[in-house]
Amino acid sequence: MGISYATPYTPPQPAVSPWTRTKMTWTAKGVTWPLTDPASGLFLMPGVRGLGSVTTERHATTSPAVAGSRHEGISVLDRSVFWPVHIYHDEGSEAWIKRDRAFWEGMDPGDTGVWTIFHPGGGVTRSLRLRFRDDGDHTVTYDPARYGWQTYGINFVAERPHWEGNPVVASWKNPDYLPFFETTGPHLFNISSGADIQLATIDNPGDAESFASWFIDGEASEAAVGINGDVAHVPFPVPAGKCLVIESDPDRIGAIQYDVSPAQLELDQDERKKPSERIIGVDLINPVDRTADLGEADFPPIPPGAKVKLSLSLEGTGTVEARLPTLYRRPW
Missing domain, CATH: 2.40.30.200 (Elongation Factor Tu (Ef-tu); domain 3)
Known part of the structure; x- marks a missing residue:
């Protein structure tokens, strides 16, 4: 009488349903x-x-000379x-x-x-x-x-x-400053190029135009944010360790400058929160209203589309970050 051994039968796993509840x-x-x-x-x-x-x-509009409207x-x-x-x-x-x-x-x-x-x-x-x-x-x-x-x-x-979807967040800064020494002396100058800023674009995947929240994270001697040459200029410096938050939405338009909390500044650069992720009152403290200092600022909306060209400028080693709400006609 012989005995044969075989791999035990393993039943197939039940299929995972592709359907779920909302x-x-x-x-x-x-x-x-x-x-x-x-x-x-x-x-x-x-x-x-x-x-x-x-x-x-x-x-x-209607006209007697034209059919319809x-x-x-x-x-x-x-x-x-x-x-x-x-x-x-x-x-x-x-x-x-x-x-x-x-x-x-x-x-x-x-x-x-x-x-x-x-x-x-x-x-x-x-x-x-x-x-x-x-x-x-x-x-x-x-x-x-x-x-x-x-x-x-x-x-x-x-x-x-409109339904508001996940925001689009993008940031820009000038390329690393290049050291340049005068041939006749030990004076150090910083020469920067605004190439990255000048080529700035943002995607708006929503169905409607939207107004961005702008974060200018010092150090910046001056800056401007906008679209298609229609910009709001920041005519005052944003020192290192401070962050200027500009709301361009007409319902809450304004500019507040904050101190970045010591807890954030003590972290390594790659461990710090993005400017748009910081919590007001925790990561951003000591608010100062700078709205009047912007003068007659005009904040155009960002239309829907991919790689919408922005008009940004920044003088200094800081960053400009945009947080753009995405607005949709339907919930999915």
Whole structure:
């Protein structure tokens, strides 16, 4: 009688599904709530509105001599958002009331929260900043504390109608300074070229024009930032160890100069946070408003497209960094 040996049968691994659920969150008053996880005790039900494209109004002119109308442009209208939200708790009346109360503390019409959608695969998000409007004159038909659940219809308006995606961050500096010694003396001069600055471009992958936040990280004796020759000049120096933050968005336009915190300056150059990553009040301290010193600054938006040519200049060894929000008509 013979005995044969063989490799044990290994069943194939089950196929990994290419499908997944969309993850959404709501952040208000410093608290983040999952919106698509029923196990959390709070989730969105069918009937959500606000996930479509922007709504526009067409502007046109007519003439008796021309058939139809002439397109003159569009305006993007407010985005209304509606959430059917279900809140429940299985551990009793007191636990349900605490959860319900905590969620509604974020529904403050005098404040805003952020609705975020996470794209499959991770790393990519789009978000809307929302302001609570009302609960649709909510009607209670049973005692929610008795049953531990309640469904609400919540109305919001977006502060801006476009969805904001991951920002584009880019930085530029002059090439390393080249030492030059006079032939007749020991005087050292620094000769720099602005080649890198002069060739600066940025990508705007969004659907709409966007205004950048500019960070001028000293040392810079003077600088200018803009696009297509339309620039804002910085007519004052930004010393080493300081950072000038220029907001070009018309809603919050201004220029604040900060000290970079000693904790950041003590790190090696490659370990420091990027200027756009620094936290105000922690990494950027001692703010000084320099808005008036910019004079009549004009900050043009950056249109959508790849390798949009910028108009930058920088005198010194510092850097210029741009943080550009990306704006989309739809959430994915």
